[in-house]
Amino acid sequence: MKRSTVVIRPSARALSRQASSQSFLLARSSALTSRQRRLYSTHPPNARLNLPIDYATTPLLAHTSQAALSNPELPASVRNGTTKRMNLFQAINDALSTALAEDESVLIFGEDVAFGGVFRCTTKLAETYGGDRVFNTPLTEQGIMGFAIGAAAEGMRPVAEIQFADYVFPAFDQLVNEAAKFRYRDGAGGRSAGGLTVRMPCGGVGHGALYHSQSPEALFTHIPGLKVIIPRGPVQAKGLLLAAIRSNDPCVVMEPKILYRAAVEQVPTTAYELPLGKAEILKEGKDVTVVSYGQPLYKCMAALKAAEQDFGVSVELIDLRTIYPWDKETVFNSVRKTGRCVVVHEAMVNAGVGAEVAAAIQEDPETFVRLEAPVARIAGWSIPTPLVFEQFNLPDVTSKCYLTLGLADVYADGMPRDIRRHQKGDEFLRDLSMNSGILKQSMLHSSRRGVDWLMGIVLDDIILSVFLV
Amino acid sequence: MKSIRAPLLLRRQGAASALQHALRRQSHPTSILTASSTRQLRRSSSLSQRLDAKHVMFPGAVKSEFSSTMRFEHPSTYPALPTYRVVDQHGVVVDQSFTPDLSDEEVIKLYRDMLTISIMDVIMFDAQRQGRLSFYMVSAGEEAVSVGTASALAKEDVVFCQYREQGVFQQRGFTLAEFMNQLFANHKDYGKGRNMPVHYGSKQLNIHTISSPLATQLPQAAGAAYALKIQRMQDPSIPPRVVAAYFGEGAASEGDFHAALNIAATRSCPVIFICRNNGYAISTPTLEQYRGDGIASRGLGYGIDTIRVDGNDFWAVREVTKKARDLALQDGGKPVLIEAMTYRVSHHSTSDDSFAYRARVEVEDWKRRDNPIARLRKWMEAKGIWDENKEKEARESIRRDVLKAFAEAEREKKPPLRAMFEDVYEELTPDLKKQMGELKIPNMSNNDRVVIAVLIVLSITVILAVVGIKYVRQVARSRITARQVDHGEANEAGESENHGQAQAQAQA
Ligand SMILES: Cc1ncc(C[n+]2csc(CCOP(=O)(O)OP(=O)(O)O)c2C)c(N)n1
Ligand SMILES: [Mg+2]
Secondary structure, eight states: OOOOOOOOGGHHHHHHHHOOOOTTTTHHHHHHHHHHHTOTSSOTTOSSSSSOOOTTTTTTSSSSHHHHTTTTTHHHHHHHOOOEEEHHHHHHHHHHHHHHHOTTTTEEEEETTTOTTTTTTTTHHHHHHHHHHHHHHHOOOHHHHHHHHHHHHHHHHEEEEEEGGGGOOGGIIIIIIIIHHHHHHGGGOOOTTTTTTTEESSSSSSSSGGGGGTTHHHHHHTTTOEEEEEESHHHHHHHHHHHHHOSSSSEEEEEEHHHHHOOOHHHHHHHHOOTOOOOOOEESSSSSEEEEOOOOHHHHHHHHHHHHHHHOOOOEEESSEEEESHHHHHHHHHHHHSSSSEEEEEEEEETSSHHHHHHHHHHHHHHHHTOOOOEEEEOOOOOOOOOHHHHSSOOOOOHHHHHHHGGGGGEEETTTTEEEEESHHHHHHHHHHHHHHHHHHHHHOOOOHHHHHTOOOOHHHHHHEEEHO | OOOOOOHHHHHHHHHHHHHHHHHHHHHHOOOOHHTHHHHHHHHTTTOOOTOOOOOOBBBBBBSBBBOOOOOOGGGGGGOOEEOOSOOOOOEEEEEBBBBOOOOOHHHHHHHHHHHHHHHHHHHHHHHHHHSSSSSOOOOTTOHHHHEEEEEEEEEEEESEEOSHHHHHHHTOOOHHHHHHHHHTTTTTTTTOOOSTTOOBBBBBTTBBBOOOTTTTTHHHHHHHHHHHHHHHHHHSSSSOOOOEEETTTGGGGGHHHHHHHHHHHTTOOEEEEHHHHHHHHTEEEEEOOOHTTTTTTHHHHHOEEEEEEEEEEEHHHHHHHHHHHHHHHGGGGGEEEEEEEEOOOOOOSSSSGGGTTTTTHHHHHHHHHHHHHHHHHHHHHHHHOOOOOHHEEEEEEHHHHHHHHHHHHHOOOOOOOGGGGTTTSSOOOOOOOOOHTTOOOOOOOHHHHHHHHHHHHHHHHHHHHHHHHHHHHHHHHHHHHHHHHHHHHHHHHHHHHHHHHHHHHHHH
């Protein structure tokens, strides 16, 4: 039986009823499917997009020592060194251990850090460096943050852990009113909370619901004085965390907790820093710029690979890394070249990082005149994260991004053509309307099973974004 | 820092004493013991209730006796914590064990500190009323709390204030000029004109810059104290230091206060929490602020050494703080809470009229019956080191000094506009540089300025030189041509003369 080209996973059932003339992608997709099915039972057959991310093969991670050491941002001495296979929490542990060893003013504390932390990031640190430098605090986020700021103001380099980003809000006052303003307030005295680094796990894992899923980075990007950093994997995490700890500005490091175990790569064994305030171009391209950070980067990668193949577009992928103050230069240069930009993040779309990036692009005269389409945002709905609906809430980066990117070549010479006349556009619009029906149906009797089956599609929005770009 | 001694000890003494040992650690947290604290605590939590024990052995409460009487405790069934006093309202010593530890000159200096801030307060309050500064806060009636406590601290100790502690700054050596520079937000203000008036700070005097959000300084003080403790552990040549943190009884309702006491207790931080309980938080009286036995009772709840003191008694406040400092440095460090009972004689700030919520007579009574400055003065007069004349002289000279500093600071220039973008980050970000450009602030350092000034001077010199040379040349040339013309004319004249003569001759 023949199937459509664009197989958005949940539409599989609909598509199975539908005959299509296109089948050239089928072979690849079913091959992928059979491999992935073992990893992820809820993932339906025949899907091609929204497959579970294969962290073992993703080009975003350095799977070989050679790949890790060829990073041009690393100093020569590190590149001549060795690497070790680490997952994200191990790389963070490595960075923390390095910091404790190299600088006796480094302190590490928070809830449950002494035994290794609930995500194992501080394993063995208390044993190795002593309970005076690595210790548990009482359960008080505002206390932890205030304590850290005071210690920093007296010359220490505290690395405070907030157990989940969802629980940083009691500490919000200390971060916003105190850490961020300490240097400004002190003026000529020159005292600051610059030694401070705050680490917190963030983001969804699929079952965290309202209070174990949030990504509140945008709230901190509104605060001059703070640096907000989100690493995408172990190599980045070690370098960025060390840079944050050594930095003389207070840094908020948010760690996508889904990557703690999932993201594994070869990490240089010696100490190294990666630059703060500098984005990284992960893949060069000509037609569209995708700007993202953290875990969605993996989904972007999957989407752009499929889109490049299916639509013949060339996509540039940028990891912001430091979300504030962010690297406008790199993003602007890219968009001046491609003329199109999609910003992708997991957090809510309203007043999010996407809004800031889009506005900045449109404000920059040199970049604005090169724009051939409005800047698109792919982000979470403006709702809290509901447990059984979590997969509908995590932005469907892959299919949305895929579709958005696919539409990039609908615009020739900056002139939008009739989407319907574009063969591929026509196909996926058909798929979409079909899927919409299924989605609505299944939402009506939203059994857990139905929800699982439909994981990862948010269709009305896809139709919208198709027309937008 | 690490030692295997403690765990060995635990093994030998058995579980029960291990628990007690672990508990004693709180009051005995030498570096040797804290290093193995994780293991100890794990040990203590795994203790189980012994058969037929008379006391609770749960990890969360270990010295509680079992009781067969059901009785809910209420603070009113206990007497209120006493208030320590050395000198009564008449200036008479009531603590017979008290001997002043200061020379006459030193007492007079501290008395003058109290007098200075009270005179400055009156002048600046009025100046605000005249519209010469935007805002002010007085500490009338609370001078002994700030000056008295500060006098018992060491120079190296680190201080966090709320905002009504000008006495702390004065006692530690903040000059009138420094006060005024901050109040007028001129270019000499350390805060570069960014903070509202009375948000003083001094790196030199180890006083952190005041921050408006209430109680945020308290967990910071715990962390700062922990930093001092660790630094001394790492380098024993550093003298022992404590942190003093000031706050009002209103601020003590903030979560940060509770977080601070709890974290300071569990981490054994050498910090003295000093509460000025002045009866009001703006308009809110203490009755609507909290229940129970004041702020002091909270300290006990957190397992902290606590004392309540008569805040209008300079000597009592000083003695208590001296002792608190010793305690804070004992056993490797621990927090201490002082609740100083006093009364806010004036309005909350220049933006407040307190007679909207309290009777005038209440304030007048306080002023008349009990004032910390009057009390210390009575003590000094009884001792024969002070009298009416000295008082008059002191008041006049202080007034003169304040007015002089006032006039000088008011005249000073405001800070440069670029100061508004600086110190947000250690270095200006590209964004901030761009925004500075939009505000037309030359993005230029002082070095750049010098270079540009030199260039301007040089170019003016060059222009002048060129113009000068041109002028000189021109003058010279015009002289030459003039001379040539003269000469030429003369020749011409001569020629024409000759010519004429020739003509004449020819005609002839
Ligand atoms: C977090 C916060 N909430 C409210 C205020 C506004 N405010 C300023 S001072 C004050 C009263 C504080 O009273 P208290 O702590 O007793 O100090 P006092 O003024 O009596 O010296 C209030 C409510 C503030 N500065 N910060
Ligand atoms: Mg008060």
